[in-house]
Amino acid sequence: MTKPILKVENLGIRFxxxxxxxxxxxxxxxxxxxxxxxxxxxxxxxxFNMLTGVYQPTEGTIELEGVKMNGKKPHQMVEAGISRTFQNIRLFKKMTVLDNVKAAFNHKMHYNLFESMFRCGSYWKEEAEVTVQAHELLQSVGLDEYADQLAENLPYGQQRKLEIARALGTGCKVLLLDEPAAGMNPTETAELMNTIFRLREEKGLSILLIEHDMSLVMGLCERLVAIDYGRIIAEGTPYEVANNPKVIAAYLGAEEEQNAESK
Ligand SMILES: Nc1ncnc2c1ncn2[C@@H]1O[C@H](COP(=O)(O)OP(=O)(O)OP(=O)(O)O)[C@@H](O)[C@H]1O
Ligand SMILES: [Mg+2]
Known part of the structure; x- marks a missing residue:
């Protein structure tokens, strides 16, 4: 691997x-x-919460392009180039699909309060540019035809895609996706994974993808890291990780617990 864009060492947190x-x-x-x-x-x-400044780690370091990020707040992480989606969808439900994406551009806007209050030339120019870019992002996740609808009216699977478009609106270099396919049916999931793969190519993104379903990440990721009880239990190619006895035991253990609970 060339110089890593994101480098995390000895990271830990205690609650x-x-x-x-x-x-x-x-x-x-x-x-x-x-x-x-x-x-x-x-x-x-x-x-993810540590990588995005939501929690401050109790140990370890986070470096983005060689710059230490410990102590940074969530908006500073976004400005630096790390963006995320959430396990439980967090959209501005009463805003349009387009405005949800435009909101992500906020931190890059240059007009000042005076210019926005009086709607000066620079305000309109930037607004127009952002609107074009937001439409492009919606197109890239197949949602542009819904641009004027309220976010809450989108079907669940589309809301997840909108979250991805919004995360991309920040202009991130590193995208963190927390179970983006949760709640989707197999067809929607396959389609979403294709979209993620394509976006990575198109935008030269580095992506860290959380997923429960091992079969799903197997075909998509070059590398997997498996954790259990907060510690790495395996890392390597999908094949290596899927066949690691500790990973098999962790997943079987989880299944047995679920079976016991449902009895
Ligand atoms: N703010 C917090 N305060 C106390 N405990 C927390 C807090 N956040 C997470 N935890 C605990 O840390 C552990 C890891 O939780 P986390 O949500 O990171 O798991 P996860 O791997 O994302 O699980 P899931 O697959 O269910 O989403 C859990 O035991 C959780 O209860
Ligand atoms: Mg989780």
């Missing part, structure tokens, strides 16, 4: 008595697509 993530490490190169897998409660979302 009271619970070490939710421990000694986590990761390097993602430009244009790489890496899967982060693990059973429920393994610590996957917590890793």
């Amino acid at each position: 009271g008595g619970l070490q939710a993530v421990d000694n986590f490490h990761l390097e993602i190169g430009k244009n790489e697509l890496v899967g982060l897998i693990g059973p429920n409660g393994a610590g996957k979302t917590t890793v």
Whole structure:
């Protein structure tokens, strides 16, 4: 791998008595697509929350293009080039599909309060540019025909795609996707995975993708990292990880727990 764009070393966080993530490490190169897998409660979302400044790690370092990011707030992480989607969809439900994407451009806008209040030339120029770019992003996820609808009126699978378009509106270099296919049927899932793959190519993105379903990430990612109880239990090619006895045990254990609960 060339110089990693995102480099994480010895990352850890403790919530009271619970070490939710421990000694986590990761390097993602430009244009790489890496899967982060693990059973429920393994610590996957917590890793994302640290990478996006929502939680401050208790140990370890996060570097983006060689710059240390520890202590940065979520909006600073976005400005630096890390953007995400959420496990539970978080859209501006009462805003249009287009405005949801335009909202992501906010931190890059240059007009000042005076110019926006009095709608000066620079305001309109930037607004027009952002509108064009937002439409392009909607096109790239197949949602442009819904641009004027309220976000809450989109079917669930489309809302997930809108979240991705919004995340891309920030102009990120690193995209973190937290179970983007959750709640989708197999056809929608396959289509979404194709979209993610294409976007990565088109935009030269580095992507870290959280997914429960191993079969889904197998075909998509070059590399997988598996965690359980906050620690890395395997990493490597999808084939290596899927055949790792610790991973098999972690997933079988999770299945057995679910079976026991449903009895
Ligand atoms: N803010 C918090 N305070 C206390 N405990 C937390 C907090 N956030 C996460 N945890 C705990 O950390 C552990 C890891 O949770 P996390 O949400 O990261 O798991 P996950 O791998 O994303 O699981 P899932 O697949 O269910 O989404 C869990 O035990 C969770 O209860
Ligand atoms: Mg999670």
